[in-house]
Amino acid sequence: MNQFGRLLTAMATPFTEDGSVDYARARQLAQALVASGTEALVVAGSTGEAATMSMDEKLQLFAEVKDAVGNATPIIAGTCSNNTAESIRFSREALAVGADAILGTVPWYNKPPQEGLEQHFRAIADAVSAPILLYNVPSRTATNMLPDTTIRLSEVDNIVGIKEASSNLDAINRIIHESHDDFLVWSGNDADTLPILALGGEGVVSVASHLVGRQIAEMIDCVIEGQRDRAAELHARLTPYFTALFVTTSPAPLKYSLAKVGFPCGGLRLPLVECDPKSATIMDSALQGLTIDLPVPTGV
Numbered sequence: 001m002n003q004f005g006r007l008l009t010a011m012a013t014p015f016t017e018d019g020s021v022d023y024a025r026a027r028q029l030a031q032a033l034v035a036s037g038t039e040a041l042v043v044a045g046s047t048g049e050a051a052t053m054s055m056d057e058k059l060q061l062f063a064e065v066k067d068a069v070g071n072a073t074p075i076i077a078g079t080c081s082n083n084t085a086e087s088i089r090f091s092r093e094a095l096a097v098g099a100d101a102i103l104g105t106v107p108w109y110n111k112p113p114q115e116g117l118e119q120h121f122r123a124i125a126d127a128v129s130a131p132i133l134l135y136n137v138p139s140r141t142a143t144n145m146l147p148d149t150t151i152r153l154s155e156v157d158n159i160v161g162i163k164e165a166s167s168n169l170d171a172i173n174r175i176i177h178e179s180h181d182d183f184l185v186w187s188g189n190d191a192d193t194l195p196i197l198a199l200g201g202e203g204v205v206s207v208a209s210h211l212v213g214r215q216i217a218e219m220i221d222c223v224i225e226g227q228r229d230r231a232a233e234l235h236a237r238l239t240p241y242f243t244a245l246f247v248t249t250s251p252a253p254l255k256y257s258l259a260k261v262g263f264p265c266g267g268l269r270l271p272l273v274e275c276d277p278k279s280a281t282i283m284d285s286a287l288q289g290l291t292i293d294l295p296v297p298t299g300v
Contacts, residue, residue: 002184003101003131003160004074005039006203007217009210010047012251012258013061015266021057022266027068028297029210029265034073036293037213041065042103042133042163044078046140047207047251052269055090059097066098074100076133082107084120088127101131104159108141114149125156134162137188147174154183163188163205169195176200190216190242194235197223207254208242211261214293244286248279256283262296 011033014025030041043065044050044058053061058078066075077099080087091102104121112120125132134153138144144166151174153159164172165188176185176199184202187193193204197220209216215234222231245253249272256275258265260283267274275283 006220007037008040008042008205009033009038010042010045010205010207012254012265013048023064027064030065030068032295034069035295037217038209040074042076042205045103049269050078062094062099063097076101076103078103080104082110084123087124091128095130103135104132105135106141106143106145111143114146117145118149121153125158131158131160137165147171150175151178154179165189167192172196173199207245211292211294241286241290244283247282253283260287261292
């Protein structure tokens with residue numbers, strides 16, 4: 001059963017001018033995302049600059065966002081790291097403050113073998129009763145979780161799906177068709193959403209949905225309803241923005257675009273930096289003529 005919906009947003013973390021987490025702005029952003037089509041929020045993932053946040057900051061962010069959106073919108077908390085014991089402890093704490101599910105990112109830096117990945121996620125799943133959404137993003141972790149590993153993990157009751165950002169459609173196709181019947185696959189890259197849906201995937205954990213959530217939701221609905229031409233039209237229209245969001249390290253282009261449309265969410269924490277002039281020009285071009293779905297609060 002799909003517990004999260006088809007359009008999930010990997011939410012940015014707003015910061016104040018002094019670099020602290022802007023929890024009030026995070027509440028506003030979460031509510032605006034839900035108002036523009038988001039069905040579940042991934043909080044403190046890579047788009048949320050989790051690598052530069054303390055655990056205390058993340059815990060307060062989970063609690064604030066959950067309070068802002070209420071029980072109707074699931075919060076998937078980025079709690080898993082390359083330390084299995086710490087991932088278990090932090091996951092339990094996140095669930096205690098209101099998170100509904102756990103984002104199980106493939107461990108980075110220590111480059112575990114496939115057996116290590118499987119044992120890591122089985123240990124976390126054994127320790128928490130909440131749903132776990134796996135996250136395979138080899139461009140950031142330097143480790144690719146192979147389809148066979150994911151397929152075996154799909155048999156674990158509370159491992160309910162995967163955010164697949166490998167862009168390997170052959171591997172993703174295997175996962176979709178060989179995993180347990182209740183195991184679902186969401187695209188981890190906006191540009192891959194249409195082909196993954198065509199293969200039988202469930203939806204997307206999106207970055208672009210910060211600005212164009214309703215249009216992405218419509219594209220997904222068109223695929224489900226067999227309106228292939230309309231889905232392809234929407235995909236083609238949005239692709240320049242999908243591409244521009246990664247012209248430099250994410251989420252710098254996203255935060256740039258949020259500020260440009262009137263919903264600033266602060267800067268970035270080092271070692272990330274704001275868009276360079278060339279990247280900003282590319283983003284400006286992608287934003288020209290783009291219909292913005294995000295409701296912008298007045299007086300900002």
